[in-house]
Amino acid sequence: MDLDLSESERAFQAEAREWLAANVPAEPLPSMDTEEGWALHQEWEAKLTQARWSVVSWPKEYHGREASLVEWVIFEEEYYRAGAPGRVSQNGIFLLAPIIFDHGTKEQQDRFLPTMASGERIWAQCWSEPEAGSDLASLKSTARRDDERGGWVLNGQKTWSSRATYAHWGFGLFRSSPEEQRHRGLTYFLFPLDADGVTVRPIAQLDGEAGFAEVFFEDVFVPDADVLGGVGDGWSVAMSTAGNERGLSLRSPGRFCAAADRLVDLYREAPDPRLGDDVVDAWLKAQAYRLYTWGTVTRLANGGDMGAAGSVNKVFWSELDIALHETALDLRGAEAEVGSRWLDGYTFALSGPIYAGTNEIQRNIVAERILGLPREVRG
Amino acid sequence: MRFELSTDQKDFAASLESLLSSADTAGAARSWADGDHEPGLALWSRLAQQGATELADEDTVVELCVAFEAIGRHAVPGPWVESAAVLPLALGRDLSGTIATVAAPPNVPYALDADVASEVFVVVGDQLHTATVGERLESVDRTRHLFAVTPGEPVSTAELRGALGLGVLATSAQLLGAGERVLADSVTYVKQRKQFGREIGSYQAIKHQLADVRIALDFARPLLYGAALTTEARDVSAAKVACSDAAYLASRTGLQVHGAIGYTAEFDLSIWLTKIRALVGAWGTPQFHRAALLTELVG
DSSP states (O other): OBOOOOHHHHHHHHHHHHHHHHHSOSSOOOOTTSHHHHHHHHHHHHHHHHTTOTTTTSOGGGTOOOOOHHHHHHHHHHHHHTTOOOOTTHIIIIIIHHHHHHHSOHHHHHHHHHHHHHTSSOEEEEOOBTTBSSSGGGOOOEEEEETTTTEEEEEEEEEEEETTTTOSEEEEEEESOTTSOTTTTEEEEEEETTSTTEEEEEEOOTTSSOOEEEEEEEEEEEEGGGEESSTTBHHHHHHGGGGOTTOTTSOOTHHHHHHHHHHHHHHHHSOOGGGHHHHHHHHHHHHHHHHHHHHHHHHHHTTOOOTTHHHHHHHHHHHHHHHHHHHHHHHHGGGGGSOOHHHHHHHHHHTTTTSSSOHHHHHHHIIIIISOOOOOOOO | OBOSOOHHHHHHHHHHHHHHHTSOHHHHHHHHHTTOOHHHHHHHHHHHHTTTTSOOSGGGHHHHHHHHHHHHHTTOOSSHIIIIIIHHHHHTSOOTTOOEEEEBTTTBOSEETGGGOSEEEEEETTEEEEEEEEEEEEOSSTTOEEEEEEEEEEOOOSOHHHHHHHHHHHHHHHHHHHHHHHHHHHHHHHHHOEETTEEGGGSHHHHHHHHHHHHHHHHHHHHHHHHHHHOOHHHHHHHHHHHHHHHHHHHHHHHHHHGGGGGOSSSTHHHHHHHHHHHHHTTSOHHHHHHHHHHHHHO
């Protein structure tokens, strides 16, 4: 058991640190959910791509460096330590790409991955529907077969689609066999958000910015070439990333460690002993998350899989993120309501226990799949 | 980078687990509480044969934590922290074959199980002293017999600060093991106990509480083993805070999901519930270690 980096890992770390120090914008970029901020974030992605830092763990032919899992975590730590911008491409590179790697055809990989890596084409996730949130398998949007044109016709409505306001393409599940129920008969589709029949309606989030949107589908044609995985296999295709060995679905610990270090700095500048315990708890939980991730990385590198551990993870980091930012706001006292990086971070953190499967759903998964408790009786 | 127990360390854990799960450790704990030390001392010898008393060394802190997790999981009675973690390093000599104990006020005000120890010490300032044993006090954990001590002559000390840190880590590991045990027993219980016609473990009110215990223990463990690798003061404090909080959550939740049967002395769960409460306060309370960590962080 050790926490030592190899010589080549240390060299990788030094290279990343040096590049980031020289290239990270001195001032934080405007929010990516504004027109101006969106463009600047895309520019930043292009810069990352030129230096091959946008998708370090990917194959070289798709702008990657074929970095190991350990190197990926190192890069993420350095990235957040350097205060680099949020990743406007994250839905694509972290959520969709692992599925394209595992289930996409070579043609799809060649067609979609390079522009995803470079940030030229930004992807939005079209998952939830007005009546299908936690119970995603009850989704009602349909895909009707069109043999003549060799494809499918999509109808229905998706909502809470992050980045959909400005994104170029979307990915989502549609019911391709109306006679089949729940997890069966769903198919995974990729589609341009400017296709005929697609209407995107931005929704202002808690902070007033249009970080997500509703997406309406009226007879939207999608060719067979843009079906991801097998027809009717959408559910298992969508769920397969949980154990993705590239670890791209891991939540980077770098983000929380960097924020915890800034929290300690904030306390040092204006100490309030009443909040000392909260600062300590945020710091030590960020460390716990970092070490836990190293444990996961070791397990994955030895051929293990994530199993349901992703659910343990998700509850922990989402609650940590809120606690950390709450503590920062508490330290800022009456100034806390005035716009700041901490306030932005806090508002964003509030969504953590809701998106990517609510924490209630995650606790059910932990209880049923890890502790082996009986499944709940369902309605 | 390999943040996982090695094969040898896993084998060591498995051998301890096999030894302790086939022994009546709860029975030994109850006998110990009643003043009959024989079954507990028999366990002591068997664990010593496995090497559990020879791990107080900078190179084997991970193994030490593995051993103390097992000791916690099985509620093995006796002054293990004092004899097998703190004193060998503090005195700079092998104590195998003897049982010794130590107090280190204010965090460790009494000497645990001084009545079975052939040597008793007390830390005064930065110095270890011999000690004479005074009155006995009752712990919430009936297996912990606490004794007031009076300092005697100073004794030559090898590595006191590191030794006390090992005591904190060993206690943290014991808490983690005890927390795991309470969770495992609680899961077993809620799968079998039925109310309103269903296993109570099928209700979300129960599931979510136990899931939170699983999560807390899963994130305390890496802090324990991370601290075992660095042995830095701030990491040791972080481990004690996280293991105390996680084990205490396990104990509160475990009691709640068991209902009234969990509140009885007769049911074995009580051994771990009372032990966790005692260990949360032992070798530095969570508050003490939070304050120490804050000082380390803000300088």
